[in-house]
Amino acid sequence: MTNAIILENVSKRFDEVWAVRGLSLTIRGGSIFGLLGPNGSGKSTTMRMMLGLVKPDSGRVSVHGIDPAQNPVGVKRIIGYVPETPRLYEYLTAAEYLDFIREAYGVAPSVWRSRVAEFLEAFGLSGREGELLAGYSRGMKQKIALMAAFLHRPRVLILDEPLSGLDPKSARLVKEMLHKLALDGTTTIISTHVLEIAEAICDRIAILYEGEKIAEGSPEELKLLSESPSSTLEDVFLKLTGSEDIRELVEALVR
């Protein structure tokens, strides 16, 4: 498999703050790549640079050979994106919103109909597509956002906390789908705070801290960074990001 996404020494600054500094990543096509890090570590900015929403101040970004800064429309055609909080049009029904997505991505109606029906059935939303999104729960909106990202068969998926708010069945469905799509050649970048999810589905993980990459590897390789053989990914993450002293904090809070 060729490399689908390449970031070469990419940096981005907002006023005085370096959101991303000297970041280099090479993401193989057909893989599931995890971006981990505490809040403010640069995960969202990195994703936005891949999507062409943010121009890097230096360095190069390439998504299947397309520079997002130069050809944002071209790169968006091949990407499906799910933000951390679904931003849907509350005054449209689910069906109308998905139809908007269909038309914006230029997918023919005949192709779309069966795909949507299957997804609605799988996510347990069949029969509710005629309701306004304003009345949907958080989890239901997340399902619609995921559908909108998957339905136009993107070559790259960028998912920020994709399983947030999902019931166990839907979460399992999404995980299985990501594996299947990877086998079909779709490249997926996932950002999550739930390290068990990252461990379960990611082929490789990069840990970001204060805009810089501090570790990269498969989950097994990362676990070896810890001194203890029985350490979890969470232990490694907390050690690398300097957040080990949880016990003292807990003692102070419950006193």
Add this chain to the structure above:
Amino acid sequence: MIKLAQILALSSLRASSSQSFIKRLLGRGLRLNLRLSITLFVGSSLATYGATASSPPQQSLYQLLVALPLLLMFLSVVYTIMFEMNRSVNTPSVDAVNWLPITPAEYVVASSLSSAYSVLPLLSIILGAALGIALAAGAAHLWVIAALLSMLALAAGSFIVEIILSITSRAARRIYKQKGRLALPLATLFNTAVIFIFVVMFNFQVLINSLKWVMDIVGLAWFIPPVWLSLAMEKYLEADLAGGLLFTLLGALFVFSGFLISTALRTRYWAVYEAEIRITDSSYTPKPSIFAKLGFTPGESAIIRKELKSFLRRREMAAFIAVPAAVAIIPFLTASRASLALYLQPTVGLLLFALLLSATSIGREGEAFLNLLIAPLRPGEIIRAKAATTIIVASPAMALILAATLPVIVSSWNSALALVVAGYTALVETVMIGTYFSSRFPDFTTAPRARFIRPLGMFLTMITAATALAATATPLYIYAALKPEWLPIQAATLLTTAIGAGISIAAYRGAKKTITRLFQS
């Protein structure tokens, strides 16, 4: 209860859609509101005293004192309903009353107090003005009675609002679930009507006419409870103490009944929350878009269809329809004779509608603007789609207005053609100017209240549109006013079209540039 009232009042002030300097100032704290209200009260009473001291208008004073309770009750109802209508759907804090240890009675009283508090500055002006006139006429004691009755009326108005909100919330949830497609536009039209009434009522001439009308009906409508407090005032003015006390007592009973009913309904139906709203039961069937067949790109077609679908579903649209409608219709209510300017008012109202719609087109995306950023859409497509949507909505209305007014104001085909061309040129120009400022000054905040465009942007939109339209209309105006030989009507029409087209193209290019920058920011 007082503390809850304070919180609700602060929330109301800060969530106001018009975040003027005054509203922001009042939102800082309630003591400031009190001090401002006292200042306004004193100021307005001094102003009216000074204006009427030499010749106190006795008859007008009596009419005003009689109308005060009913007027303030009406004001309280309309103002609070308008606030509730414009409450953002993204304010979950309203559900806090469901799980805090607050009894329904406490909530009703606190909510009513907060409503009164929110309108305190306006009340202070009205009551202060009345006091000034009363002092000038040596009738301060009558003012005291009217003020006390008005306080009761205010309370009644607040309780009426609580009743309306509880019932409509309950009814809305049932209707939305079963007939969402019809219910949503009806709700928007209802909101439009309420705002329209509010705007019309605040036209000075209409207010005076209304006061006279109230005076006429108060005596005849003695059996209608909201009128009792005004009727009490009328009796006091007629020196009928027994009658005054009777209607005061009935008015107080009306207020107390309002409290009991609103508390009972609140107990039963709790706070408002968004229900599931079913638009259609039929299964999803995507179809090719008609707009694609008209030459729009798929992206443009997607945006236009989205905008048209949600047009009447959004509560916020009510103000954009009501205010221009009021601008168009108020002159007909207050004019004493027909004139050319009168028949141009509907066109002005429509252009204002188009301007408001286009100036808020980008900001109306709110947080969902992200969808436009991540979809494969070019900035130009977004601008064209947004402008096209407004033109599509406004064009039929322009055709109707022209069809209705042209036979009255013009006498030749050339003149009619000139006005048709000028009307549509003005429409396109207005839309493009609004779209430019919408992309330049968008406001995507949705909580506590959606604003759509920054205040500076709205101000510049109005000024620029007025100036541009004046420039566009100049050739036709010169022709109409001077009828010079060197400017036949056909040439004037062409010049108007050329100026309008030039301004439209410049605005379109500017909008494309600014939205490209927005994409990159």
